[in-house]
Amino acid sequence: MKTKKVAIVGASGYSGEELVKLLLQHPHAELVAVTSRQYAGQTVAQVFPKFAHQPHARQLKFSEPNVDQLAQQAEVIFLALPHGVAAEFAVPLLKYGRQVIDLSADFRLRSAAIYKDFYAHDHPAPDLLASAVYGLPEVYREQIKSSALVASPGCYPTSILVPLIPLLKAGLIKAGGIIADSLSGVSGAGRKAELDYLFCECNESVRPYGVPKHRHLSEIEEQLSLAAGAPVVIQFTPHLIPVNRGILTTLYLAPAKHFSNAAELFTLTGQITECYQNAYGNEPFVRLLDNKRLPDTKNVVGTNVVEIAWRLDPRTGRLIVMSAEDNLVKGASGQAVQSLNILCGWPETAGLI
Amino acid sequence: MKTKKVAIVGASGYSGEELVKLLLQHPHAELVAVTSRQYAGQTVAQVFPKFAHQPHARQLKFSEPNVDQLAQQAEVIFLALPHGVAAEFAVPLLKYGRQVIDLSADFRLRSAAIYKDFYAHDHPAPDLLASAVYGLPEVYREQIKSSALVASPGCYPTSILVPLIPLLKAGLIKAGGIIADSLSGVSGAGRKAELDYLFCECNESVRPYGVPKHRHLSEIEEQLSLAAGAPVVIQFTPHLIPVNRGILTTLYLAPAKHFSNAAELFTLTGQITECYQNAYGNEPFVRLLDNKRLPDTKNVVGTNVVEIAWRLDPRTGRLIVMSAEDNLVKGASGQAVQSLNILCGWPETAGLI
Amino acid sequence: MKTKKVAIVGASGYSGEELVKLLLQHPHAELVAVTSRQYAGQTVAQVFPKFAHQPHARQLKFSEPNVDQLAQQAEVIFLALPHGVAAEFAVPLLKYGRQVIDLSADFRLRSAAIYKDFYAHDHPAPDLLASAVYGLPEVYREQIKSSALVASPGCYPTSILVPLIPLLKAGLIKAGGIIADSLSGVSGAGRKAELDYLFCECNESVRPYGVPKHRHLSEIEEQLSLAAGAPVVIQFTPHLIPVNRGILTTLYLAPAKHFSNAAELFTLTGQITECYQNAYGNEPFVRLLDNKRLPDTKNVVGTNVVEIAWRLDPRTGRLIVMSAEDNLVKGASGQAVQSLNILCGWPETAGLI
């Protein structure tokens, strides 16, 4: 299979590191450049000792980020940069005719106005929003195939959208009143020297944050609205828990049709089962648990899998859906590589199973 | 102040251990007996080395549980036993005229039928249910004062009832549609040699369990119904997180009166503030956080405090209330000691601050 | 018993916080001032929410550090400051006739030359070194009683000196070839926003550091030399482990007299038992474990206790001694309060049991 040369801009954070890991071992992608202002001149093995047993990590050096050079070196470029900064690279790289997979929030929204509402500054490249594809392969696989600019989804959004979209599309749940309660490992906060993320501040601690208006709501609601065919506003509460990796989301949903007896429960059970089976029965990275199991982040950490389980509660009439993922893999870098595989016509699981 | 002799039956689990700790350092209670079939004959210091620097812990020995003896030795007896077993001790001890503070679920419900529905066996002493007082001091302080049998609340129920009851009583929220999403440390599962609670099975893991019908729902809903003056059914999802201690609960609530503009938001904000201030402004163990803070279990672990914060979300019209407590202190043994203080006419904070 | 007014300078780090906790609940000390440039104007309850249920914490405010004011307000002043800075407060406070308990390294050494060798700058107040008392009550109780300047020991030194000094004094072990292998929780690194101490960098990680010349060696060796009556040089390797609190030290020692048969083993066992019993049999904060137990940090965390166990290894002829302590309590603030109790003539365990 034809290989492609790929590069990573901004590879020194946690998702950059995970992306390096995945691309170093990818069977078809050749990692030709990684950039970092801080680490320029050092090898990947020096910056990330855990990869030092891989020969390529001992040769490849971090370089200063330079658009012209990147455009010459690589065919596909990953951007693992803060929002706002990513666009500065995406715009010229696209002009060079390169394909860009952006892990930041810069191109995830279609609306520049919503971007401004949630990110508090004007969008740096509003013209590109229409052409960017939201890189959730389970929903946008066809569009990713021919896209020049893939906006890879956020970690919380992935954990919420994957379980919700099929239900909304099938009309099985009400679009109103959705609640998403999420728990995230500390790597989600990034590799930043802040007191809040010190070991002693996170260990033996659990806390909500960003209540009630977290930035990720913007892309979650835009995607849910597209699925529902009508505006969707949800309640979302993120919590920080003392694990390195993993997001567990619990969704509280109202079935579109009330069930009040065993027969209706049986029917709805069948419909939800079928809905998920149709949507994800053949998806390599969505694991539908049987009715005896519940998701557990330890079963997905280090993999590109989202686990999903659900229960109908006859006492309350609600549908509870739970998902688990690795925030750095399916929630970030693994999903970006999944998009790469689709873009390049490689098997979608290449380098991920 | 007059001291009282107290005993603990079943002191070898995590909440028994916490109770021993609190009573060893209590200024007015004298711990005269601790029982444990497993540890009979050993001193408290031998079984719990962490208390060995306290002289009394080196003298006091575990004994076989014996009702007659306990009735002779102690005036107030704590039962830290599995549900079903606690009643076997409570019945004869009450006949002896002793006061009993029971940490099990045996006497928390008023209805023997609901007990059977949730605990899957007949209630062992249904006659006592009417006279038992639910030991939540913030709600039942007066009744505890003269009670012979205090049923100390469960850990999840405390974290849910303390923030909810004032809102329901004041009619500020709808009684329907309440959702409680809770995260608990592993000590909540007790000191049991089961694979599920091994370090490697819990560390770097987060998972829901007991969905959708956890036993604690029975006492939660009974108490909420009493507060609301009408039957309340709630949605409750417990999750296990890798900390030793602490429960964080996030409540999703619908204000009784819809708010759709800034003025209504302002009014409702004032009403909720006033409601909580009236209910808990003088409570020594309820901490109402200001509007810049959110609860964090690390700020309550080792104390008898429940932290509460809340936010109104103008986007969804919902009220989000969050609470944090130590499941072994306010959620179990600390609250039981708080009841002891009330029972005995001691300052309510004795031994707890 | 007569109370005394005490103050803490620099109370915003982890050991400062622990000191605040201990002094808030102390039966004889009255905490009248806490200083912090960063938090001046805020109450203790605002800065440390976990103390907010204590009335005094809601009233006492942090102030800017000011020597004149401190001298007026308090009779005993604790310094919880970085080394080098502590001396700037100690010198004028002593001139005012106040008693100072310093938790920094500034006055732990008798030799200004050794200070310079290990701390890389001239000692700021060499004249005071002779009069300062090393605040290890188990060794210097009498000297602490009348001291104006107590230099409270470091966390690693305490865990090493307490088990070693009696053996050296009794001549039971050789002074040469001592090895101390120590494991410390992350709070030992202080509350500093550095990448190395982020949750994700410490969790699921163990690592040695500061090999082979850690600063604490200076005070360890000075004290061991005094005990041995001859210069002692030791091997010391600290490691960082993912717990909030706790130090576990394993000491590898050579008995002064070789044992090569059961009779000699028996004799030596008796001598060591007797040595420790004589030294610590009546010490309230040293726990000599019986020969079936080994130290575990979880049994000392939150207490002022050092646990000690030892084994003679007939295969190697060595004596292995193991100790456990809470680095923030016996290793820092608890020990400082123990010195306060001695200074003030209060029961040594006041506020600590």
Place this chain on the structure above:
Amino acid sequence: MKTKKVAIVGASGYSGEELVKLLLQHPHAELVAVTSRQYAGQTVAQVFPKFAHQPHARQLKFSEPNVDQLAQQAEVIFLALPHGVAAEFAVPLLKYGRQVIDLSADFRLRSAAIYKDFYAHDHPAPDLLASAVYGLPEVYREQIKSSALVASPGCYPTSILVPLIPLLKAGLIKAGGIIADSLSGVSGAGRKAELDYLFCECNESVRPYGVPKHRHLSEIEEQLSLAAGAPVVIQFTPHLIPVNRGILTTLYLAPAKHFSNAAELFTLTGQITECYQNAYGNEPFVRLLDNKRLPDTKNVVGTNVVEIAWRLDPRTGRLIVMSAEDNLVKGASGQAVQSLNILCGWPETAGLI
């Protein structure tokens, strides 16, 4: 490259699980059978949900262990069984002409007497001891190539032997007085439902155990004696720390030749550097750190790498060597797969990088 059919007997513990993981993704080995009395009939995906995204894991079922069947199905059989039990399978499988890689302690020693001394029962198959090869590829690569029975080393032994053997062989250190202080994650204790390994008993805890005579000493000392050409007795202290995986070992060594000035230090530094470079410069799974780095388990977890760093201490004259490994990979299953690769003539890093 020719594939081989392999089987795992006893695949339900932590090292069995890791072996399943490595063999599922191995490019040349075909995992045809996994046995477990407890899980017979269930698929690998059902027992280990984390592998369920791999198609083969959804097909392969656990079976009851049956020697005849195993001999028919597989060419190489891994035994991940308790010591004593492994021999019961090894003996008949070898008679069938199969190759066996045993992860238990059964065939690691050459001396049945030492086995009995440390394991407290007669060796079950002493005749096989002479022909078994100790499966440490860095030392016994040639012997493994043609071996029918590979005894894969223990986790602690690997972390101690890899750094020590070259130094002993080169005569750079004294064979007497060696001290190994090791810290291990909790998975080293196996997947056993015991109170000691509950989350709440291990979290926020550090403790030594098995002092002073741990079973692993037998194989460590036998191998060191072979390397030194004379009997070696060492001091070994294992500690349990709250991480899932990882062993960190700190070795305290006496250089064979005393160094007392800068020139001698320089010479010895060169000799040790050269010794390790010669021994491991080309080893794919031994990482010699430069003199600015120290080992950290987080850099080896999930890999088959041992990290090694060392320091000469001019103050004490000692050599300190530190190593880090993943106890389940290089310390168990990864090393076993490394032996498989050697046995089968595959690239030694196949499936491991």
